[in-house]
Amino acid sequence: MLYLYIAVAAVLGAGIGFFIRKQQVETKHKEVKEKGELLVQQAQSKAQELIFKAKNDALKIMEEAKSDEEGKRDELRKIEERLMSKEENLDKKIRSLDDQKADLDKKVESVKELREEVQKLHEMQTQELEKISGMSKDDAKALILKQVEEDSKVEIADHIERAEKELKEQAKEKAKFIIADAIQRYASETATESTATIVNLPSDEMKGRIIGKEGRNINAFEEATGVDVIVDDTPGSIVISGFDLVRRYIAKVALERLVTDGRIHPARIEEVVDAVKEEVNDMIKDLGEKAAFESGVTGLHPNLIKLLGRLKFRTSYGQNVLKHAMEVSALAANLASTIGADVASCRRAGLLHDIGKAVDHEVQGHHSVIGSDIAKKFGLSKEVAHAISASDDNEDPKTIEAMIVNAANKIAVSRPGASKDNLDSFIKRLEEIENIANEFDGVKESFAVHTGSEVRVFVKPDVVDDAAAKKLSYELARKLEKDAQFQGQVKVNVIREMRAENFAM
Numbered sequence: 001m002l003y004l005y006i007a008v009a010a011v012l013g014a015g016i017g018f019f020i021r022k023q024q025v026e027t028k029h030k031e032v033k034e035k036g037e038l039l040v041q042q043a044q045s046k047a048q049e050l051i052f053k054a055k056n057d058a059l060k061i062m063e064e065a066k067s068d069e070e071g072k073r074d075e076l077r078k079i080e081e082r083l084m085s086k087e088e089n090l091d092k093k094i095r096s097l098d099d100q101k102a103d104l105d106k107k108v109e110s111v112k113e114l115r116e117e118v119q120k121l122h123e124m125q126t127q128e129l130e131k132i133s134g135m136s137k138d139d140a141k142a143l144i145l146k147q148v149e150e151d152s153k154v155e156i157a158d159h160i161e162r163a164e165k166e167l168k169e170q171a172k173e174k175a176k177f178i179i180a181d182a183i184q185r186y187a188s189e190t191a192t193e194s195t196a197t198i199v200n201l202p203s204d205e206m207k208g209r210i211i212g213k214e215g216r217n218i219n220a221f222e223e224a225t226g227v228d229v230i231v232d233d234t235p236g237s238i239v240i241s242g243f244d245l246v247r248r249y250i251a252k253v254a255l256e257r258l259v260t261d262g263r264i265h266p267a268r269i270e271e272v273v274d275a276v277k278e279e280v281n282d283m284i285k286d287l288g289e290k291a292a293f294e295s296g297v298t299g300l301h302p303n304l305i306k307l308l309g310r311l312k313f314r315t316s317y318g319q320n321v322l323k324h325a326m327e328v329s330a331l332a333a334n335l336a337s338t339i340g341a342d343v344a345s346c347r348r349a350g351l352l353h354d355i356g357k358a359v360d361h362e363v364q365g366h367h368s369v370i371g372s373d374i375a376k377k378f379g380l381s382k383e384v385a386h387a388i389s390a391s392d393d394n395e396d397p398k399t400i401e402a403m404i405v406n407a408a409n410k411i412a413v414s415r416p417g418a419s420k421d422n423l424d425s426f427i428k429r430l431e432e433i434e435n436i437a438n439e440f441d442g443v444k445e446s447f448a449v450h451t452g453s454e455v456r457v458f459v460k461p462d463v464v465d466d467a468a469a470k471k472l473s474y475e476l477a478r479k480l481e482k483d484a485q486f487q488g489q490v491k492v493n494v495i496r497e498m499r500a501e502n503f504a505m
Contacts, residue, residue: 166489197240197248199255207231207238209264210255220266224273225251245313246284250276284309291322295329295351301378308351310358324412325354328391331408341400348380349387349405356388368394433484437476442468454491455480461498469496 201207211218211231218229227242229251240255242248254276258264261272285302288309292300300308311322329350336346356370363370372389387405390397397403430448437446437457442464446457457476459469473494480490
């Protein structure tokens with residue numbers, strides 16, 4: 001019975017709970033529904049506001065677009081008005097230019113008429129002058145040319161007189177002609193040496209063999225020859241540097257033989273260098289003997305011959321000293337024979353005047369003093385020793401032979417082309433003469449020839465006629481007298497050449 005009550009109570013409780021729960025759910029559903037309706041109302045209200053705002057914005061945009069469109073229409077209307085105005089102005093200018101052209105055409109016709117009228121008046125005037133003077137036009141022209149020729153005679157005579165005066169002055173200075181003749185009878189080569197010699201290699205791989213392992217080959221070579229070997233990035237060559245040309249020559253020949261042979265190691269280097277030294281010593285002796293023979297100097301001591309041969313490997317002011325010595329010897333002999341001095345002493349002193357340069361890097365003092373001491377040591381006469389000492393103004397020359405050797409030395413040093421500095425100044429003088437000629441109108445090109453004693457000017461034949469060419473030669477001569485620096489006379493040769501060419505097909 002108790003269980004029944006409990007079951008009934010449970011059922012009643014469940015029913016009551018279900019009813020309560022149902023009430024709660026309905027209440028909750030009602031609240032949710034009301035809340036949803038409220039949200040829908042709020043959303044509809046918000047949407048209406050947005051729609052209203054969008055309509056207002058659209059209206060504003062349409063109004064702004066309409067305003068912009070009206071502004072652009074106004075701007076286009078103004079542009080159209082400006083274009084119309086410009087078109088009207090262009091039409092006015094075109095009409096004005098047409099009027100000006102017509103006016104110019106009238107003026108041109110008027111000028112033509114005036115020119116014809118002037119031409120007629122000129123012809124009438126010429127005829128009238130011919131009647132009055134009783135001379136034709138050609139006769140009057142011939143008379144004027146004759147008068148000009150008469151007026152120019154005085155100037156031409158003055159020019160001839162000045163030329164004759166200059167020739168007389170040159171004739172009086174016979175020493176200048178003697179010097180010029182001596183130079184012409186002996187023309188010596190000049191060579192420029194530097195303190196470095198380049199040796200060409202068959203390939204850059206040879207540089208590594210020349211250097212050797214840890215540089216032992218190049219060190220052995222420099223020690224044996226007394227020079228510096230420079231191996232840089234220059235392709236296919238190395239440089240031998242040293243102040244002594246004999247050492248450089250020995251090093252060059254020895255290195256070329258080593259490269260050709262291919263065997264490069266310290267022992268082989270010593271062997272080759274020693275062999276080349278012996279050959280060079282023999283060559284120096286041969287050079288000295290050849291120089292003495294060609295200069296006509298005999299009886300020199302063998303050691304003096306060797307010192308003379310060493311001068312082949314010395315340079316001074318761009319000149320090879322041995323060539324310079326032979327040149328001075330020949331010039332001194334020519335001068336001595338002309339004025340009656342001792343030719344043999346001058347020839348000997350001229351050849352040996354720079355002998356001190358063969359050892360001046362080993363003995364202190366001026367090379368002329370060293371050379372004089374060497375001459376005394378080898379038994380040469382006091383006159384020759386004095387001439388050697390005075391050859392370079394180290395002391396005043398006391399004999400005519402010493403004066404001649406001193407003069408010959410200066411001539412050999414200062415003549416055009418002997419030294420670089422003198423050659424540069426000589427070339428500048430020639431360029432100056434050519435530049436002055438090129439300044440004249442109608443000149444095509446010009447050349448200073450015969451060591452500046454003549455300038456050849458080629459003119460344009462279509463610009464300069466024969467008469468103008470003669471006038472150009474006269475004016476150029478006066479211009480050279482005024483502006484150019486030169487000695488003696490300069491012949492002005494104006495050349496006018498007309499060529500006509502065509503082809504036969």
